[in-house]
Amino acid sequence: MVSIKKEGHGLFIAVTGTPGAGKSTFAKEISDDLGITLIEINSIVESYRLFSETDDDGAKIAMIKPLTKKIKQLAGESLKNGAALIVGHLACELGIRYDIAIVVRCQLEILEQRLLDRGYGTEKLKENLMAEALDYCGVAAQERSDEVLELDGSADKDVVIDYLKARIEGKPGAQPKLKQIDRMPELLKFIEAGKLP
Numbered sequence: 750m751v752s753i754k755k756e757g758h759g760l761f762i763a764v765t766g767t768p769g770a771g772k773s774t775f776a777k778e779i780s781d782d783l784g785i786t787l788i789e790i791n792s793i794v795e796s797y798r799l800f801s802e803t804d805d806d807g808a809k810i811a812m813i814k815p816l817t818k819k820i821k822q823l824a825g826e827s828l829k830n831g832a833a834l835i836v837g838h839l840a841c842e843l844g845i846r847y848d849i850a851i852v853v854r855c856q857l858e859i860l861e862q863r864l865l866d867r868g869y870g871t872e873k874l875k876e877n878l879m880a881e882a883l884d885y886c887g888v889a890a891q892e893r894s895d896e897v898l899e900l901d902g903s904a905d906k907d908v909v910i911d912y913l914k915a916r917i918e919g920k921p922g923a924q925p926k927l928k929q930i931d932r933m934p935e936l937l938k939f940i941e942a943g944k945l946p
């Protein structure tokens with residue numbers, strides 16, 4: 750078990766969520782708006798070859814412990830400048846404590862279409878839709894973050910960016926009031942349609 754330890758100074762921000770939810774898109778906006786270097790976990794896994802094998806679909810299995818170490822090292826550099834920003838669904842698996850975790854959520858029908866467009870097989874599609882319905886990343890993010898902000902698609906993007914800006918500048922800032930997310934009615938529809946579980 751990797752210990753979850755808080756990094757030195759600066760605000761450690763992680764953007765996470767189900768594959769295809771729109772994490773990279775939003776994280777890029779944060780990065781551009783706030784001028785913080787974006788650390789894409791998937792790119793780090795690739796460039797440092799931090800994967801052990803591929804699963805049935807040919808997807809790479811990341812090695813969590815060395816990946817945690819590498820991300821801590823890279824984020825450490827950014828933190829010296831006030832904030833670090835990492836993005837990836839693996840953010841909620843790493844042994845790192847975040848100041849703020851942002852979970853990008855996605856309506857099941859939209860996610861289904863995106864993942865079908867990517868050519869996901871039935872099992873992998875179901876697994877990811879279920880993860881989104883049950884907020885797998887959000888629950889995991891709660892365990893390792895001081896604050897968790899959940900966004901439904903592009904709703905509330907601007908208020909979240911303003912809040913991050915204030916926090917980086919050291920202002921306490923009131924936590925933004927975000928749209929409540931409940932995927933249960935959508936999950937029921939998918940179950941009734943025989944698409945899940």
Ligand SMILES: Nc1ncnc2c1ncn2[C@@H]1O[C@H](COP(=O)(O)OP(=O)(O)OP(=O)(O)O)[C@@H](O)[C@H]1O
Pocket residue numbers: 766767768769770771772773774775838863902903
């Ligand atoms: N707010 C949005 N409105 C419309 N389309 C979006 C939005 N956010 C993302 N998309 C689209 O959805 C797709 C997936 O987005 P993105 O690559 O950001 O997801 P991701 O969560 O980073 O996925 P992965 O886990 O594979 O890295 C892209 O085609 C992107 O253009």
Ligand SMILES: [Mg+2]
Pocket residue numbers: 772773774837
């Ligand atoms: Mg991405």
